[in-house]
Amino acid sequence: MAALTFELQASGLQGSKARAGKIRTDHGEILTPIFMPVGTVGSVKAVTQQQLKQDINAQIILGNTYHLYLRPGIEVLEAAGGLHRFNGWDRPILTDSGGYQVFSLAANRKIKEEGVMFQSHIDGSRHLFTPEYVMDIQRAIGADIIMAFDECPPYPSDYSYARKSMDLTHRWLNRCFEQLARTEDKYGYTQNLFPIVQGSTYKDLRKASCEFVAEKNAVGNAIGGLSVGEPEEMMYEFTELCAENLPADKPRYLMGVGTPWNILEGIDRGIDMFDCVMPTRNGRNGMLFTTQGLVNIRNKKWAADFSPIDPGLPNEMSQYYTKAYLRHLFVADEILGLQLASIQNLSFYLWLVTTARGHILAGDFSSWKQEMIPILKQRL
Incomplete structure (x- = not known):
């Protein structure tokens, strides 16, 4: 077992901040920049794992903590030996913490310091996600890259709410790291945590969040809270600001983006990893x-x-x-x-x-x- 590593192979050519790199995980290498197909419930819709490998040449796919927790459930995934064995995918997997899904249930959840109480969209049952529990769930799912539990503020958000939300995300991030330090990797390979930058569309908050995240010295970092309704040019502006304030020697993941031209613009600003449901949904x-x-x-x-x-x-x-x-x-x-x-x-x-x-x-x-x-x- 070895922690995720990132090798930067080219950057800053022809006046662009675009980068080419190589991420190494225990389930294989990922050449960047990379797009990650979204397999929310452990399945990329309408596509088999064989097609993902042979026809599409996907190097890494996503699963979602919220949805996999509800179905098939952690007990089933643990009995299978993790999501890799459950769905037959032997390349890297990243799991979203479920924060975005939980917070999209605005009418059916309550945010507090401990975590988020929410109702299942399936049967209305009540559940509590804390940063600690979300780390345990992602351990059980068995992803190579696991995401911190964060609050994704809506667009637009006023400054006071954005600041409060960012501070909560930072406190939760500390608890995520503490929980991982108390627990061990499952299934015989390394599980790597990516923190998430928040701060809505306020430059000082985004810079502060980048600085807080960078100080954690994680193996990779993510940018959240963009592509949530803001104008494209604003998304590009804040993508660039975050990329400039995150470590150059770690992979940068822009969450939930986007159209093909969004991706090229993100690459141009120094982003290495992307995901979006758009290809399959459209x-x-x-x-x-x-x-x-x-x-x-x-x-x-x-x-x-x-x-x-x-x-x-x-x-x-x-x-x-x-x-x-x-x-x-x-x-x-x-x-x-x-x-x-x-x-x-x-x-x-x-x-x-x-x-x-x-x-x-x-x-x-x-x-x-x-x-x-x-x-x-x-x-x-």
Whole structure:
């Protein structure tokens, strides 16, 4: 067993803050920048683990503490030997602490110093998440990277609330570290804690939170509380501010972001890790991300278009099936359509960050990004 390490391989080329690196975990290496498919309940929707590896080339996936705690439950996961053995995924896993999900239940939860009392969205049963318990749950799930329990304030938040929320998050972070020090890694491999920066959209709070987090000297750090409704330019501004105030020798994870152009802009500002439900959620609704632009596959214009789903994507599925066939599957309400669209979008996202990495290493990321973003935004 060895703690997570990060090797910075390239940065600061062509005037960009984009970085290429390598994260090492006990379940394998992760080449950054990286996009992490979201498998909320231990499953990336409509996609098998084999497809994630062979077709999509995902290097790490996410699980969610809140949802896995409720279903299948910690007892089942422990009996299985952790989530890796339960779902058959043998590469790295990151677990979100469940803070965002708990705090989204605004009408059914109560925040206090101890933690958060909430009602299950499934059956209304009441549960208490404390920082200590959330660490224990994530230990039991068995993720390689576990996230601190934090409060994610809504946008907009007034300064007083944002400050109070940030201070609570910091106190909870101390308790997370203390609980991990009292407990041992499970299942024979290292579990690594990432703190989360908060502070809403106030520069002084964000800087203070970055400084508090940096002092913990964790193996990696996350930026939370963005992509929650604020304008894109504000998200970019605060992403850059946080990246500048977090350690350069540790991976930086921007949580819950976002569109392909959001990801490229984040990379340009020094972010290494991303996740978002957008590729699979949009795919299930017929919206495809492609190397040529955005495709609404339900549109009648594709009914007799027998070109590949995405001729520019080096993926067998994207080359094998046609737009006309995929549209037919959606119109006929066939489950296969949801699966193919999800694979297309996830394959595209992984292609995007892999290609970005290549351009970072080649030293021409900035010029490539400027050419790529207008293409990604155009509607075909």
